[in-house]
Amino acid sequence: MVLGELSRRLTSAMSALTGSNIIDEKLLDAVLKEICSALLESDVNVKLVGNLRKSVKQKVNLKDLPAGVNKKRIVQKTVVDELIKLVDPKVEAYKPVKGKTNVIMFVGLQGSGKTTSCTKLALFYQKQGFKSCLVCADTFRAGAFDQLKQNATKARIPFYGSYTETDPVRISKEGVDKFKKEKFEIIIVDTSGRHRQEKELFAEMVQIQQAVKPHQTIMVLDASIGQAAESQSKAFKESSNFGAIIITKMDGHAKGGGAISAVAVTQTPIVFIGTGEHMHELERFSAQPFISKLLGMGDIQGLMEHVQSLNLDKNKGMIKNLEQGTFTVRDLRDQMGNILKLGPLGKVASMLPGMGQMFESMGGDDTSGRVKRLISIMDSMTEKELDSDGRVFNADPSRMTRVARGSGTSVREVEEVLSQHRMMLGMAKKMGGKNGMMAKMNAVGGSPKNAQQAASLQRKMQSKGSASGLPLPGGMNMSDMMKMAGQMMGGGAGDMPDMSSMMSQFGDMFGGGPGGRQGSPNLSRNRGGRR
Ligand SMILES: Nc1nc2c(ncn2[C@@H]2O[C@H](COP(=O)(O)OP(=O)(O)OP(=O)(O)O)[C@@H](O)[C@H]2O)c(=O)[nH]1
Numbered sequence: 001m002v003l004g005e006l007s008r009r010l011t012s013a014m015s016a017l018t019g020s021n022i023i024d025e026k027l028l029d030a031v032l033k034e035i036c037s038a039l040l041e042s043d044v045n046v047k048l049v050g051n052l053r054k055s056v057k058q059k060v061n062l063k064d065l066p067a068g069v070n071k072k073r074i075v076q077k078t079v080v081d082e083l084i085k086l087v088d089p090k091v092e093a094y095k096p097v098k099g100k101t102n103v104i105m106f107v108g109l110q111g112s113g114k115t116t117s118c119t120k121l122a123l124f125y126q127k128q129g130f131k132s133c134l135v136c137a138d139t140f141r142a143g144a145f146d147q148l149k150q151n152a153t154k155a156r157i158p159f160y161g162s163y164t165e166t167d168p169v170r171i172s173k174e175g176v177d178k179f180k181k182e183k184f185e186i187i188i189v190d191t192s193g194r195h196r197q198e199k200e201l202f203a204e205m206v207q208i209q210q211a212v213k214p215h216q217t218i219m220v221l222d223a224s225i226g227q228a229a230e231s232q233s234k235a236f237k238e239s240s241n242f243g244a245i246i247i248t249k250m251d252g253h254a255k256g257g258g259a260i261s262a263v264a265v266t267q268t269p270i271v272f273i274g275t276g277e278h279m280h281e282l283e284r285f286s287a288q289p290f291i292s293k294l295l296g297m298g299d300i301q302g303l304m305e306h307v308q309s310l311n312l313d314k315n316k317g318m319i320k321n322l323e324q325g326t327f328t329v330r331d332l333r334d335q336m337g338n339i340l341k342l343g344p345l346g347k348v349a350s351m352l353p354g355m356g357q358m359f360e361s362m363g364g365d366d367t368s369g370r371v372k373r374l375i376s377i378m379d380s381m382t383e384k385e386l387d388s389d390g391r392v393f394n395a396d397p398s399r400m401t402r403v404a405r406g407s408g409t410s411v412r413e414v415e416e417v418l419s420q421h422r423m424m425l426g427m428a429k430k431m432g433g434k435n436g437m438m439a440k441m442n443a444v445g446g447s448p449k450n451a452q453q454a455a456s457l458q459r460k461m462q463s464k465g466s467a468s469g470l471p472l473p474g475g476m477n478m479s480d481m482m483k484m485a486g487q488m489m490g491g492g493a494g495d496m497p498d499m500s501s502m503m504s505q506f507g508d509m510f511g512g513g514p515g516g517r518q519g520s521p522n523l524s525r526n527r528g529g530r531r
Pocket of ligand 1: 031108109110111112113114115116117138141144191192194195248249250251273274275276277281
């Protein structure tokens, strides 16, 4: 989870607000005190924290608010707006243009994650259809070129560098010129790490910049940099005048506040955050959803965009099956495939209001390994078995042994899959048919499809507040949440994967699925050990 500790404390401060019936100065002060101390302990600049506190107090004048206004909502909105201000300098970052050369130069401290982020970014743009490449101008650190070469090869991104040339200015110029001639659209130049005391290295960075004339210079900051972020980022700003920031290592236990403060100190926007060592662990940064997720309020709009961008299997056959109250083993296999495509469950959970913290409190365990194992079991079944309702295995239990052998798993795991399938089939029976849940859900308005509707729904969900400890909106229980999320994402609408059943599956995997059902097969308890 991104900035887990800060998120936990901010979420808890906000839930004190949503859980209280009386909103007065005393409560506001207590909430603000907790928010400010969480920010300070995360290394957010003390002046910025002071300004935030003052600004909220000024804007929320509880005594002068007329009777009948929703004080809770006003306080909540003001706090959220002020937190957004911390990470949003209201400056537009450069946007690469298709069909044109876009040179992007990376600068930053040693070990901040530049080389890794360069490849991540090249891959990100490559996935967006840009012709991307990398130039290694880090001649300072032995092994830097090898690292970039290795990353680039893995990601299939063309690269340029030299083992013998020691002049980074010359290398970067040669590399950029070569790739420009070859009509590359994104040319990313990695430079060596340096500290503000290193005057010569700073001068060299400026020379590289003059040689390659980047359209965008990005400073990379490690989330654990702490208070040093202010002086370092100021020094880099003065010499390289970078136009964007990438904060790396947001996945760890880093406090992150120092790096966040660099935004205000340099008036420069964060464009991406690094959330892991793997090449795809780079997220586009957007202030409002970031704060919303940090406060445990989720990011429904982001989740919908994420789901849509994945081009998940439409599963029209499954929806038809569900409508008729049935569910085949193949349907389960397809749904599991969609779950895998969604990425780490922790990421998905953090986009649903209240789920991020809950997921963490359950150990933040990623189930993708287990899901892959279950898929491999179903991939070892025959077509007939996949398209069945699972009863064929009862008729011939020796088939379970064959499937277990074929998938390199155990009979117990095959039984688990079949038991999971039986449970889904049972749900499908309840959902399908004229009087089923699906028909009722569709009758009450179907599913809002566009992002605007999702955003408004999220606002409604958040504004309801919660009486429970964690801000599960409107006092909803997990079952309501999952149903709602599923409904929002097209459950039963016919042209999206059936997310409602996927959410139900999540619930069952976590051991407390729809309706708080317990005793269903709990995959987290069965770590796929062979027998
Ligand atoms: N957990 C995590 N690790 C990261 C992330 N980004 C980079 N790293 C790791 O941080 C370490 C340093 O990253 P590099 O990319 O080598 O850093 P650099 O800035 O190029 O280093 P210099 O060339 O010495 O300046 C490596 O072990 C990376 O795998 C991230 O977002 N999350």
